[in-house]
Amino acid sequence: MLVHPAIAALRGEVAPQPRVDAALAEWRARPDVAAVREGLAAYGAGAPLAAAAPLARLLHDAGAARALAEGLIEPLAAALGAEPLAQLPFGTAARPGLARIRLAESGRAALNLAVFAPRAAVPPASVLFEDGEAHEIVLAGAGEGMRYGRSEAGLEAVPFALRPGTRILRAGLCHARQIIAVSRPLLVLQLTREAERPEPSCELALPGGAPIKAISACKRTSQQLMALGVLGALGHRPALGAMERIAQDAAAPRDLRWEALRQMLALDARRGMALLAELAARGGDALAVPAASLLGDLLAAQPDLAQMEPA
Numbered sequence: 001m002l003v004h005p006a007i008a009a010l011r012g013e014v015a016p017q018p019r020v021d022a023a024l025a026e027w028r029a030r031p032d033v034a035a036v037r038e039g040l041a042a043y044g045a046g047a048p049l050a051a052a053a054p055l056a057r058l059l060h061d062a063g064a065a066r067a068l069a070e071g072l073i074e075p076l077a078a079a080l081g082a083e084p085l086a087q088l089p090f091g092t093a094a095r096p097g098l099a100r101i102r103l104a105e106s107g108r109a110a111l112n113l114a115v116f117a118p119r120a121a122v123p124p125a126s127v128l129f130e131d132g133e134a135h136e137i138v139l140a141g142a143g144e145g146m147r148y149g150r151s152e153a154g155l156e157a158v159p160f161a162l163r164p165g166t167r168i169l170r171a172g173l174c175h176a177r178q179i180i181a182v183s184r185p186l187l188v189l190q191l192t193r194e195a196e197r198p199e200p201s202c203e204l205a206l207p208g209g210a211p212i213k214a215i216s217a218c219k220r221t222s223q224q225l226m227a228l229g230v231l232g233a234l235g236h237r238p239a240l241g242a243m244e245r246i247a248q249d250a251a252a253p254r255d256l257r258w259e260a261l262r263q264m265l266a267l268d269a270r271r272g273m274a275l276l277a278e279l280a281a282r283g284g285d286a287l288a289v290p291a292a293s294l295l296g297d298l299l300a301a302q303p304d305l306a307q308m309e310p311a
Contacts, residue, residue, distance in 0.1 A: 128215075130201045159180075
């Protein structure tokens with residue numbers, strides 16, 4: 001069997017890719033890149049963006065941001081042409097219409113370069129509000145976007161044009177943005193920072209803003225939510241005790257407690273109703289009001305459930 005020399009070289013412990021490694025090393029050694037990475041470390045540790053001047057400049061000066069991106073893309077593309085099997089030490093992600101590369105990260109912060117492919121305008125069915133901060137600046141291309149604001153008055157949507165130099169800021173759970181249409185491929189520099197204690201993300205239906213679902217922003221909580229769903233789907237009754245402890249734990253995430261309660265009601269209606277009544281009667285508990293509301297709805301729809309409530 002014939003094996004191409006480039007494939008055979010990959011069998012070594014360290015695949016040779018001198019041109020790609022040299023291109024990356026040269027880019028990282030640039031004074032402007034080093035200053036940005038230093039600022040990212042401070043920002044990722046919790047410092048305000050204004051305190052990291054070289055980093056902040058990128059989000060206000062499209063020319064500086066383009067110079068940073070072009071300084072990497074052009075020599076790296078040439079190096080990859082000569083070494084197409086090279087491995088890049090960057091986090092990457094891709095899905096239809098969007099590709100993203102992580103240029104640098106530190107602590108809770110990350111600097112990404114995203115490319116959006118051309119697409120016609122399609123009215124979105126929902127919008128997701130996520131905790132944390134996001135600063136974006138368009139480097140190239142054209143398109144249309146929508147900014148959303150969420151308040152007690154309701155959901156506000158404001159259209160805006162995406163052009164080189166367009167800046168977008170999102171902070172906390174009250175702001176969101178969407179790319180609605182792309183007429184020329186968009187290149188966007190993105191700076192993000194996770195909240196120190198992120199609240200669950202919230203997906204709202206459009207145009208009315210009715211809540212669709214809450215999504216945990218914590219990886220550990222997401223894993224526990226998934227586990228509860230699997231145990232419930234399997235009808236695993238030995239897990240009832242653990243579900244009850246989670247639902248009763250006032251220090252646990254609210255969405256995790258609610259899912260544990262929901263699965264208990266499905267697995268064992270009697271124990272679930274008893275727990276629901278207990279939580280509804282807890283003054284000051286985050287689940288007291290929704291538990292009381294659910295209890296009332298269940299009893300109104302199924303009066304026989306009243307026999308399962310504790311005396």
